[in-house]
Amino acid sequence: MNFMASKQPENSLLGPEADSQRTLYPYVTGTSVVALKYKDGILMAADMGGSYGSTLRYKSVERIKPIGKHSLLGASGEISDFQEILRYLDELILYDNMWDDGNSLGPKEVHNYLTRVMYNRRNKFNPLWNSLVLGGVKNGQKYLGTVSMIGVNFEDNHVATGFGNHLARPILRQEWHENLSYEDGVRLLEKCMRVLLYRDRSAINKLQIAKITEEGTTISQPYSLKTYWEFSAFANPAQGAVGTW
Amino acid sequence: MAKQQANWSPYDNNGGSCVAIAGADYCVIAADTRMSTGYNILTREYSKICKLADKCVMASSGFQADVKALQKQLAARHLIYQHQHNKQMSCPAMAQLLSNTLYYKRFFPYYSFNVLGGLDNEGKGCVFTYDAVGSYEKVGYSSQGSGSTLITPFLDNQLKSPSPLLLPVQDAVTPLVEAEAIDLVKTVFASASERDIYTGDKIEIVVVNATGIRREYMELRKD
Numbered sequence A: 001m002n003f004m005a006s007k008q009p010e011n012s013l014l015g016p017e018a019d020s021q022r023t024l025y026p027y028v029t030g031t032s033v034v035a036l037k038y039k040d041g042i043l044m045a046a047d048m049g050g051s052y053g054s055t056l057r058y059k060s061v062e063r064i065k066p067i068g069k070h071s072l073l074g075a076s077g078e079i080s081d082f083q084e085i086l087r088y089l090d091e092l093i094l095y096d097n098m099w100d101d102g103n104s105l106g107p108k109e110v111h112n113y114l115t116r117v118m119y120n121r122r123n124k125f126n127p128l129w130n131s132l133v134l135g136g137v138k139n140g141q142k143y144l145g146t147v148s149m150i151g152v153n154f155e156d157n158h159v160a161t162g163f164g165n166h167l168a169r170p171i172l173r174q175e176w177h178e179n180l181s182y183e184d185g186v187r188l189l190e191k192c193m194r195v196l197l198y199r200d201r202s203a204i205n206k207l208q209i210a211k212i213t214e215e216g217t218t219i220s221q222p223y224s225l226k227t228y229w230e231f232s233a234f235a236n237p238a239q240g241a242v243g244t245w
Numbered sequence B: 001m002a003k004q005q006a007n008w009s010p011y012d013n014n015g016g017s018c019v020a021i022a023g024a025d026y027c028v029i030a031a032d033t034r035m036s037t038g039y040n041i042l043t044r045e046y047s048k049i050c051k052l053a054d055k056c057v058m059a060s061s062g063f064q065a066d067v068k069a070l071q072k073q074l075a076a077r078h079l080i081y082q083h084q085h086n087k088q089m090s091c092p093a094m095a096q097l098l099s100n101t102l103y104y105k106r107f108f109p110y111y112s113f114n115v116l117g118g119l120d121n122e123g124k125g126c127v128f129t130y131d132a133v134g135s136y137e138k139v140g141y142s143s144q145g146s147g148s149t150l151i152t153p154f155l156d157n158q159l160k161s162p163s164p165l166l167l168p169v170q171d172a173v174t175p176l177v178e179a180e181a182i183d184l185v186k187t188v189f190a191s192a193s194e195r196d197i198y199t200g201d202k203i204e205i206v207v208v209n210a211t212g213i214r215r216e217y218m219e220l221r222k223d
Helices: A079-098 A107-123 A163-175 A182-199 B064-085 B091-104 B148-159 B178-195
Strands: A028-030 A033-038 A041-047 A050-052 A055-058 A064-067 A071-078 A130-138 A141-147 A153-155 A158-160 A207-213 A217-219 B017-022 B026-032 B035-037 B040-043 B049-053 B056-062 B112-119 B125-130 B136-139 B141-145 B202-209 B212-219
Touching: A028 A079, A033 A071, A033 A130, A033 A141, A033 A163, A033 A182, A041 A064, A041 A071, A041 A130, A041 A141, A041 A182, A064 A079, A064 A207, A064 A217, A071 A079, A071 A107, A071 A207, A079 A107, A079 A130, A107 A130, A107 A141, A107 A153, A107 B064, A130 A207, A141 A158, A153 B040, A153 B064, A158 A163, A163 A182, A163 B040, A182 A207, B017 B056, B017 B112, B017 B125, B017 B148, B017 B178, B026 B049, B026 B056, B026 B112, B026 B125, B026 B178, B049 B064, B049 B091, B049 B202, B056 B064, B056 B091, B056 B141, B056 B202, B064 B091, B064 B112, B091 B112, B091 B125, B091 B136, B112 B141, B112 B202, B125 B141, B141 B148, B148 B178, B178 B202, B178 B212
Parallel strands: none
Antiparallel strands: A028 A050, A028 A071, A033 A041, A033 A158, A041 A207, A050 A055, A064 A071, A071 A130, A130 A141, A141 A153, A207 A217, B017 B026, B017 B141, B026 B202, B035 B040, B049 B056, B056 B112, B112 B125, B125 B136, B202 B212
16 A cells, blocks of 8 residues: 655665665565454464465474463564564563563553554664564453554454455454354364465465463464365366356 | 665555534544455454543544554653643643644654544533644534545535634534534444445444543444
């Protein structure tokens, strides 16, 4: 979306050398993250692919990480920027722990911090090229939010990044309801991830589902989804609509 | 090597519409709760309305990250004001602060289209309307955002105030009572959501009057 298309580039006062210091494009990228609130907390899913353009370069990238005691962070976009964000958060949690006052940063606070970081980098025209999903539970309160590379943020009962917004959100809008059981939540997430696997070129069939509740965090071992490629619509896509693919 | 151009935009339009109507002893501020990007809906339940002071409420549409940053700035400045003056900021004072804050970023603007509503020092309703870089005006009613082109003509038809250029100076506030103004707001949003794809889901209506601030909601089309 470019609403200031004809403006003078902000960096025209600096020489070309300064450009090499700013993020211009992403290099190694992760695809969608999908997450939802369920009865006991948050469920989040992401595959383990790190693409280098159209090459599937890395196949064991953990794109969901626990943050402190109460949060999970999932990221899509540039993997090196995600690693940088994890370093920032390490420091944040360290200082929080050093207070040693029995209080700890909850998911709301971490989400706010991340929003400010992303927005400030956008202001300097040097964004962290990620879409982040932050979920967690603290004192019984479930929280699920997201923030984009330009600082747009919101919370909702279910969120997704990238292709997930196009393919997973509609499924979640139809089938999500309050107080999903753990099994139903996982089933719903797997349904979303399967659709993404079929239709997102950068998705791979190796994913992790993470769960966070008041008790703590679990990130599953990597596993794959069962797929079915014999749908008649896949075998003969032009049947109902000549010329389609 | 040819000069690199940015291949991303620091701005986005997250859509939505805002309206405010000033009455003799009340002010109604309303906005829809849809947040979009391009042809996608990000969420159906996002509040665009922010209480800045006891009798001063702002509704903003545009680029959500800038709106959030602007709200935080104003809230922080209001806190400092309270510490320094031991009182709440009046609506006209907040109006000037908002204008100055927006103009401060004249050369990298907050992409935020605001209406400020509340009660002035005498308890009369007031509405201030802004562009993205801070030029503002006290008016009897206003609308901003993606549906404003659909809403403003309708409000003009129902509420048109006398011109502020006439002498003697006439009151801009509407003679409508609070309940009628709220009804008008609901009608106006129902119409706007028929034709503006970025307006819909729900309206959040905030009413400021002598008794305080209250909030109500109304469902809108979800398509």
